[in-house]
Amino acid sequence: MLSDALQAAIDNKTKPLGSLGMLESLAHWIGLIQRTVRPALRQPAILVFAGDHGVVAEKVSPYPQDVTWQMVENFLAGGAAINVFARQHGCTLQVVDAGVNHDFAARAGLVDRKVGYGTRNFASEPAMTAEQCVLAMARGAELVAGLNGNVVGFGEMGIGNSTAAAALMHLLTGAPLADCVGAGAGMDAAGVAHKREVIERAVAKHDVTAPLDVLATFGGFEIAMMAGAMLAAAERRMVVLIDGFIVTSALLVVARLQPAVLDYCVFSHCSDERGHRTMLEHLGARPLLQLGLRLGEGSGCALALPLLQAAVNFLCEMATFESALVSGKDA
């Protein structure tokens, strides 16, 4: 059994049993994903999907919608947090226009997969048509098919998307809406209460329960594209690195469609955005980092990458008790 062989390899390393904690379960997990006792991470990539949300018309974000495209420009110029962290770890970064409400000048580094100029306002009508939702997912899957590596991290940018993610969480996990709605990019308490009311009314309006219907009705182009990309990445046996609240909301959809995808997921961190911890518990996930991050962009994925590498490295490079001639426990 591969699982037993992995555990034996981990236990024979020159360290007290279990003393590398979560790195040991991570090494085991990656070994299972790659079906080997000597896993390797090749060319990790982070895909940042950007999209706009019609629901911003309901004033659910403290930032204007233009910040979505302005931050895409910032990604392209290399000035955002995810640029800094991806550079630090030698990680490829792709910025994907999944559906930003802006015409970008074509240029290297921007992957144009625009499905539309932002979704519709789900307070009054479904955010996407079923066709748009399927198209976004298919484009996400295609993008993953074009990657050369075996690790893909997911990030996103989209003013209003914590509102979409909260609606998805509520409908897909059954958690009370109050536990799903947080401050996002920085709403005050009154703003959060308003955001909750907006979602509450919309949920009452649209009678949807099937995961794809929920996604089309409340999601975003970037969320649907991530969902498609996650499905494709798991099919290709890649390590699927999950970021914060929005990315995990895409995974909630995927987990309902194809629960086996969870076997390929590594959870980079627990965000400070209200709801993320509950989402992770719902998925049975143990996050690697707990740094109080709530930025998105895939920043948690980039920060967790060295831990994935450390897990693989100790498994492949550490000496065993036998090879190092180190005594074991007294009998």
Place this chain on the structure above:
Amino acid sequence: MLSDALQAAIDNKTKPLGSLGMLESLAHWIGLIQRTVRPALRQPAILVFAGDHGVVAEKVSPYPQDVTWQMVENFLAGGAAINVFARQHGCTLQVVDAGVNHDFAARAGLVDRKVGYGTRNFASEPAMTAEQCVLAMARGAELVAGLNGNVVGFGEMGIGNSTAAAALMHLLTGAPLADCVGAGAGMDAAGVAHKREVIERAVAKHDVTAPLDVLATFGGFEIAMMAGAMLAAAERRMVVLIDGFIVTSALLVVARLQPAVLDYCVFSHCSDERGHRTMLEHLGARPLLQLGLRLGEGSGCALALPLLQAAVNFLCEMATFESALVSGKDA
């Protein structure tokens, strides 16, 4: 004020206020240590101090004492966890014989600062003389004076040293002994109970309260050498990176002698060894990682290094709202 300037620099970066969580406080902290709004980490080094403990005669460890020197050989051969993680992060590693009960063949990579062939058994007599304790501290300070970088992480190896550290914790924090004694390298419940009894009797025997007396009576050569090294590192305004239970026990001594040293400390992780969380709370410390590690060797320091680098990098490399032409919050 430097602190205000640092906070302003952090807040002007293109991200929601506070959204990088602990990385923001870390960047602020390192800026204060280096007295600049543009801190930089130069040539981080991890020093692993090895020493033996006479108290192993009381059967407080499941491993034979020989494992101390065998693991030193493993460090020198590059096969231990700390070697793997230090290599991964391009971090200098120095292995210091502070007082191992073994004659090593001289060789490159082994720093010989041996104070003795292991301490005495504190169950019957003080572990060190006052002179040995001072000598160990002085040698630690000297070692730090020879470093070229501005970040130093501390690690240790010594069969029996979790027993010494538990005694230090009990006497220096006042925590009940039951909260200070853990499984170390893997004692079972009966073994932990025995370990506690050994310390209990020794504490009743030796009437010491001053930090240096406590250190000399119950500590180890590697613990005393780390304490001296920490004092010197803080004097040189270096970032002092703290590992797990044993390393933090050395810091407990230092914090009593010179509390300002804490201003230079970054706490890499919270260990699974019982007592470490309480130690950290006693020091008002917030650890970066919580991975269930309990290995020592400075492994937590090495794993936390990329987070220190990320903190410095975002502060120095991220665009500001002005420079990236990104809109701020709506008025």
